[in-house]
Amino acid sequence: MSVSERYRQYAIAAFYRSTKLSQQVDAYFAASDSLINNKIRELGVPKEKFFRTEYAPAISTRIGETSAQDEVLERFELTPGYILDVASNSERKNITNLLNAVASLHQSGINVPKLVIAGDWRGTETHHYGKEILGDNVAFTGYVDDDVLAHIYHGAGLYANPTRHEAFGLTNLEAMAAGLPVITSNKFAVPEVVGDAALLIDDPEDTDEIANKIQLVIENADLRSELSDKSRIRAEMYTWEKTVDTIVSVFKELS
Structure with a gap:
């Protein structure tokens, strides 16, 4: 990761923390546990707000x-x-x-x-x-x-x-x-x-x-x-149908 990219990510995280926007979000979607753990540290958001929505091959x-x-x-x-x-x-x-x-x-x-x-x-x-x-x-x-x-x-x-x-x-x-x-x-x-x-x-x-x-x-x-x-x-374990089902399920739960 370049210095500029790392700075951009830290700046975004700092903005979310300073404006308390992260506390107003009901759900976060992320493609991997590694990314979820990074965002928990950066944003100070409870793990329960994160949902793993994996990508899938399509090309x-x-x-x-x-x-x-x-x-x-x-x-x-x-x-x-x-x-x-x-x-x-x-x-x-x-x-x-x-x-x-x-x-x-x-x-x-x-x-x-x-x-x-x-x-x-x-x-x-x-x-x-x-x-x-x-x-x-x-x-x-x-x-x-x-x-x-x-x-x-x-x-x-x-x-x-x-x-x-x-x-x-x-x-x-x-x-x-x-x-x-x-x-x-x-x-x-x-x-x-x-x-x-x-x-x-x-x-x-x-x-x-x-x-x-x-x-x-x-x-x-x-x-x-x-x-x-x-x-x-x-x-074969990764499908867009599974990802869509997860997103729909979360929205139904929050509605």
Whole structure:
């Protein structure tokens, strides 16, 4: 989380406390226990006012025809089975450490699939750095719409997301809904969302750990299959219908 983002959150919390607006709110909705606990500390609001309303995958389930999949992969010059991370342009997404981890595997002579970064990174310093150290072994798609992104998810062979901080981490669930083995961080809300269905990185600042986890998955077909099965099962636990039911139930209780 950047300094400016942290300051913005503290400023909002201070405003709510100083104006006592937080005490006038009957119910708060938050996507994870981690986020709920943070807001309780920031706002000084009783836990009973918070209700967990989880997100659910909606992009990766929009897969269309196989011909469209082929067109998307051809557009970005991708071969199925690549390593994917879908990330907005933010330091907390930890893309530089992911690039360094994959580069170290190549330097060790390990046969690593292409790394694909989907999100608004093209033209950034991170983009130029990634091309400098990985060349054609990394692709930055830039921003793509949801229909295209669905095909990008389904063309991957592994989802690697060593994020520094997530209040929920929806892209992990999108990858799981696509049946991808997932490697992600054991930080903030991420482990409560993915459960035991993902391979967790304890320290996202440790590029060796990121590299080791990636190598473990790409070299072990049984592990890939196990994680893929767990991914699908885990993703099915999250639906927008459940979230809507929770919200409606709370409003009925308060009315």
